[in-house]
Amino acid sequence: MTRLTLTLLSSLGLGSLTLAAPLSSSAEGCTREALKAHTETLLSAQTSGNPAALIALQTTDTTTPFIYTEDFKSRTLSSSILTTAQKIDHNRSLLDTTQCATYTEIISATDPNTPRVIGTQMRFDRTASKLLKIETLVTQPGDWLFNASATLHYARQEESIWVPIPESERDTRAVIQAAGDAYLDLFNNKSVVVPWGTPCQRLEGGAYTGRGLPTDSCNVGVPSGVPITNRRYVIDEVLGSVDAFVQFASVPDSHEFRVEKGKLRLVHTLTVMRK
Secondary structure, three states: OHHHHHHHHHOOOOOOOOOOOOOOOOOOOOHHHHHHHHHHHHHHHHHHHHHHHHHHHEEOOOOOEEEEEEEEOOOOOOHHHHOOOOOOEEEEEEOOOOEEEEEEEEEOOOOOOOEEEEEEEEOOOOOOOOOOEEEEEOOOOOOOOOOOHHHHHHHHOOOOOOOOOHHHHOOOOOHHHHHHHHHHOOOOOOOOOOOOEEEEEEEOOOEEEOOOOOOOOOOOOOOOOOOOEEEEEEEOOOOOOOEEEEOOOOOOEEEEEEEEEEEEEEEEEOOOOOO
């Protein structure tokens, strides 16, 4: 990973960026069932290339208008990737009832036109009835280590791991986020103590560190002096997972973590390199 990451960093400018604090207000009335239904609406829109159902969910509050970004650039849903029908081979979602937010990973490896791996965060009002914001990262040929077929292969291998954690064994939101933050902080501060788990596998684009061994590790070295900032979190305690949309130095990036008993178990990344 050190060589791969250094290669990536050589093409980036390390501008000064600001760290964003995670949202912390509770979302009373926001349920996992409601959020799951919204992720299904997202998947249907992406499959059909028709975002009409999502447009219908948009907030109409003029004081806090609906926001859509794609690769961290402002766009409209009617001009978004959601207007391009995409064959979905695999998907998985995090459901965050505290923030009333979701994160969905979409893998489209066998699309007849353009293979893509897409990550989407959606945020709703406290009752999950109005859509406030969508942020989407779209990776495709030309992006960092892109290989949708390999991503699909390894994601399917991990299906038995990305499962609900028994309630008595679940970590708190704070513990889950702290584990992810420690990993991200390490890039800019090598003194940070990261709660590495064993085994741990990292899926970076289409590159995979795991070999199916009990000794698999994600502690394979990272460079220093790389700010990873402007973090927006979606946390799912049931799945022991957090996704963070971040600025990786100067490029749009998603880091998703599976945390078990406070230790990192899985890492998935998406990095957009196209201008």
